[in-house]
Each structure stands twice: as structure tokens, then as C-alpha cells.
Amino acid sequence: MTSRSDVAPRHRVAAVVVAVMVALATVASPAPVGAQPYTRDLDISYLDIAADNPHGERPGGFTTALPTDPDELRSALESARAAGVAPERYGTLTRQYWLAVGAENAGIDLGGWDPARGLEATLDTVDKVYVNYLRLHNSHDGFWWTGMAGLAGMSFAAGFWDLDDVGGLLGVPGVHELGAGVGGALVGIPWEQAQDMPADVRLLATVGPTLRQADVDWYLHRLLIMQRNIFMDMVPMHEAYAAEGMPAIEELAASGAYDDYVVEAWRQLDSGTPEGRSEALMRMASREQNQIIADQWDATAAGRGDVGRVLTYITTIGGAPDIPGASALGAFGPLTVRADVGGRPTVLHTPLPGFNWADREPRWEYIEQDLVPAFRSLVRDRPHEVPRYLGVEFRPRAEQNRILARLPAFVGQMTTGWVIAPAPVPPVPAPAPGAPTSEVLAG
Structure with missing residues (x-):
């Protein structure tokens, strides 16, 4: 993690501004909560920002209140770190920065990913x-x-x-x-x-x-x-x-x-x-x-x-x-159905999965x-x-x-691989040692 001594000279002034603004905000009023418009000159706008896109349903990053340029985000992150701000206050900034780094490394435009x-x-x-x-x-x-x-x-x-x-x-x-x-x-x-x-x-x-x-x-x-x-x-x-x-x-x-x-x-x-x-x-x-x-x-x-x-x-x-x-999902949990058919226990083997992937x-x-x-x-x-x-x-x-x-073969497999067979008869457990036999009971 970057220390105070590592901060570039051009960021030291910004770090002092952040420290002063945090101190004033603490004395005068609580820090604003929620998204504030991004401005290059006011580092405190990076603090206490709520994520308004936490699940990625829209383009951009976790919040529309911050840029998605990793260089700009890095500068703000270093300033907040150097000023000794509690990490939870710039948590959305931190996530946005590392997301921007990941998107850049992946060649993905966050703004166009909708x-x-x-x-x-x-x-x-x-x-x-x-x-x-x-x-x-x-x-x-x-x-x-x-x-x-x-x-x-x-x-x-x-x-x-x-x-x-x-x-x-x-x-x-x-x-x-x-x-x-x-x-x-x-x-x-x-x-x-x-x-x-x-x-x-x-x-x-x-x-x-x-x-x-x-x-x-x-x-x-x-x-x-x-x-x-x-x-x-x-x-x-x-x-x-x-x-x-x-x-x-x-x-x-x-x-x-x-x-x-x-x-x-x-x-x-x-x-x-x-x-x-x-x-x-x-x-x-x-x-x-x-x-x-x-x-x-x-x-x-x-x-x-x-x-x-x-x-x-x-x-x-x-x-x-x-x-x-x-395993393929159907092979891991194939669907079988047991039922009495005409008084005889049978089992139906199918090529279908016996569960739905959407179920937890x-x-x-x-x-x-x-x-x-x-x-x-x-x-x-x-x-x-x-x-x-x-x-x-x-x-x-x-x-x-x-x-x-392979769609034709796949559909064929799904629609023809149905087999009905007699259900296996469970084995009759052997009597416990010393237990009376049926003949004895009958007598």
C-alpha cells in the first residue's frame, strides 16, 4: 500500500486539501452521503459515495458519481490514503478504481458495456x-x-x-x-x-x-x-x-x-x-x-x-x-420417475436433468x-x-x-432416450442373529 512518503509531489497539495476539508466537515456538519458530481478540484467529493449501480445492470462502474478512468481514480485514492481517511469512507472509490483497472486490462469499455x-x-x-x-x-x-x-x-x-x-x-x-x-x-x-x-x-x-x-x-x-x-x-x-x-x-x-x-x-x-x-x-x-x-x-x-x-x-x-x-448437468443428476404401472413398480429413465440450474x-x-x-x-x-x-x-x-x-443429434437424444424398466426390488434384510424365523412364528 502507498505510504505518505510515496505520494507524488503533485498530489501532496491535494492530500492537504483533503485533510483540511475532512476536518472542517467533521466540525461543521456530517459528511454528505450519496452521489456528488465529480469535480477535479474537490477531492472530498470522492468520499461517502453510495454505489448506485452495485449489480452491474447499467453501463459504467459502481457509481455514476465517479469517473471510470483509472488514472484519475488512482490520484484520488492515493490522496485519500495519504490523508489518513478511514477506508470505509472511500470504499466506493476503491472498488471503482480496481474495477477500472480490471476493465482496462480486459480491453473492456465500462461506459459502453450495457x-x-x-x-x-x-x-x-x-x-x-x-x-x-x-x-x-x-x-x-x-x-x-x-x-x-x-x-x-x-x-x-x-x-x-x-x-x-x-x-x-x-x-x-x-x-x-x-x-x-x-x-x-x-x-x-x-x-x-x-x-x-x-x-x-x-x-x-x-x-x-x-x-x-x-x-x-x-x-x-x-x-x-x-x-x-x-x-x-x-x-x-x-x-x-x-x-x-x-x-x-x-x-x-x-x-x-x-x-x-x-x-x-x-x-x-x-x-x-x-x-x-x-x-x-x-x-x-x-x-x-x-x-x-x-x-x-x-x-x-x-x-x-x-x-x-x-x-x-x-x-x-x-x-x-x-x-x-x-459432468454434463443431465449426467450429474438425471431425471428418473418411479411409479406403479398396472400394479408393478417401474422406473422411467430419461435423458433430462432432474433439477433446474436456477435453483440454489x-x-x-x-x-x-x-x-x-x-x-x-x-x-x-x-x-x-x-x-x-x-x-x-x-x-x-x-x-x-x-x-x-450438433443440434439435430442433441434434440434426438433428448427426445428418444426414454426407457421404462421394472423397478429393482429392494433386498430383504437378513434376520438378526437369534431372531425367530417365520416358521417358528407360524408354529
Whole structure:
């Protein structure tokens, strides 16, 4: 962290001004809370600023009250530090600065990054987000979460590209075809099993064929917001640690935006041990899914009537992260339905996933039990294989994950891989030693 003696001469005057203004504000009246217009001459305008864009739903940084130029933000940050201002008073400034650094390193224009512009206008930025995660991983051997995010992003970005092409999995023709195919499969199974199908499957069969392009565009907008939200939360911490280590993480935490759970992740990462890095990976994955975007997934699944459930379930059907050893979502938790058919216990095996990615508990179960262990095994136990997966060009690798090229086979698998079989009879437990047999009881 920069000390008073390190401040450049041109900033010392600004530091004195800040100190005097803080003292006057303390004596005369409380410091103003909320966004104040940015002025180059009044450093106190950087203090006590509320974040009016905390979840990345609009272009810019965390607040419209501050610039997004990293040089200007750095000058103000150094002045606040040198003046001895409490870190919580310039917390939004700190986050905005490290976000601006991260965006500049990723080649992303924060002012032009607007999810409301839609997919076609932001596809280049979608790619840059995941390319940057890979860059961060390859710049520090402890940044395991960014490596996992980059690899998973190869599949996610491929899905975005598919969505951008007519007839892709979530293009309206693809949705209609998948919904109609599943509906046809349901017609061919016994009613006892059909009636026990999860609501998501029934909605796919009934609502899926009726979706419009506006529904798909709405869903894409929701995904773009979540992608931006994750970047805004996680990248500033990685950039801060890469530049200034744990003191910068502690300073960010003082803003109130980062809790002890994730700060402990950085302490574990900072230990440099495989065990510490493994714990950091799990904690950062938990922050991403259980804190940053958990509410947004809930709102998306509940949005637009039944449309949210249908589209989040289709995303689950196509989910297959490009991480060696990780399972496709349907393979991790396949849907099986047990029912008595004609008085005989039967089980229906389907090619569909038995959960919806948008639901918190099964999503975290998959990440905790499958995705994180698979990536951890790669980076911790097989480091010699890492360059093959993480030292590659992003777009060519992501192209291999596109569903569009395999859509006919994919839809065929989803609509024909239904098997009804007798349910296995549970074994009869052996009687405990000394227990009376049925013959004895009968006599």
C-alpha cells in the first residue's frame, strides 16, 4: 500500500486539501452521503459515495458519481490514503478504481458495456470477460477461480453464440423443436409416470412450443446482467491482490462490500499451499453462485410467468462445462420417475436433468460435488496438463462447445432416450442373529 512518503509531489497539495476539508466537515456538519458530481478540484467529493449501480445492470462502474478512468481514480485514492481517511469512507472509490483497472486490462469499455443493448451488440465483450479470466489465471498460479470461470466460460460463450444464430438451442425454432419433442415423448409413457413428471418438464412440453423471440431476448438480457455482476464483484479483488497483496484486499473489505467469508478465501490463497488454494477456490465459487447472483437467478426463474422456468431449464439441459472430468448437468443428476404401472413398480429413465440450474440448492450441489473437484484435480494434481486447457486461444476452443453444430443429434437424444424398466426390488434384510424365523412364528 502507498505510504505518505510515496505520494507524488503533485498530489501532496491535494492530500492537504483533503485533510483540511475532512476536518472542517467533521466540525461543521456530517459528511454528505450519496452521489456528488465529480469535480477535479474537490477531492472530498470522492468520499461517502453510495454505489448506485452495485449489480452491474447499467453501463459504467459502481457509481455514476465517479469517473471510470483509472488514472484519475488512482490520484484520488492515493490522496485519500495519504490523508489518513478511514477506508470505509472511500470504499466506493476503491472498488471503482480496481474495477477500472480490471476493465482496462480486459480491453473492456465500462461506459459502453450495457446489457440492455442486447447480445448482438455485446458479443465481443462477452468473449473478453472470459479471455480476461484466463489471463488472470495464467498471470498468477493461485488464481484458480478465474481459471475455472474461464474454462466454464468457453461453454457459456459458445451458448451465447448459439443464441445469436437463428435455430440455436435457445433460438425460437430450437426451443419449439425441443419442447414439441419432449411433449411427444411424454405422450408415449404411462400416465402414472407422466403425472409425476416435475413441473419444469411439463412446462417445457406445453409452454416451450409457444415461446416468442421477445422471451428469448429477455432471458439473454438477464444472463448478460449476471455476467457483468460477477465481473464487477470478483475482478476488482483479483486486480487488487495482484498489485498490492492482502493489504489491498483488507482495504476493499473495509468498504463493506466484501465479507469475512471471502476475505478468508484470500488469506487461504495467500498461504500458497495447495490446501489453502483449494479452500479459496471453493469459497470464491460459493460467493459467485450463493451471494453475487443468487437473487438474480431467483428473479430470472420466477420472471415472465412460466417463461423463466422454461428457459432456465433448457439452459440446464444444454449445460456441459468444458472442464476435464466435470459432468454434463443431465449426467450429474438425471431425471428418473418411479411409479406403479398396472400394479408393478417401474422406473422411467430419461435423458433430462432432474433439477433446474436456477435453483440454489441443486446448483450448489453440482458445483461443490462435481465442478470444483474436477477443476481442483486438474490444477492441483495434474499441473502438467493445465496448459493444454488453460493456455489456449479462447474462441477456437469455445467453438468446439457449440450446440448449434450438433443440434439435430442433441434434440434426438433428448427426445428418444426414454426407457421404462421394472423397478429393482429392494433386498430383504437378513434376520438378526437369534431372531425367530417365520416358521417358528407360524408354529
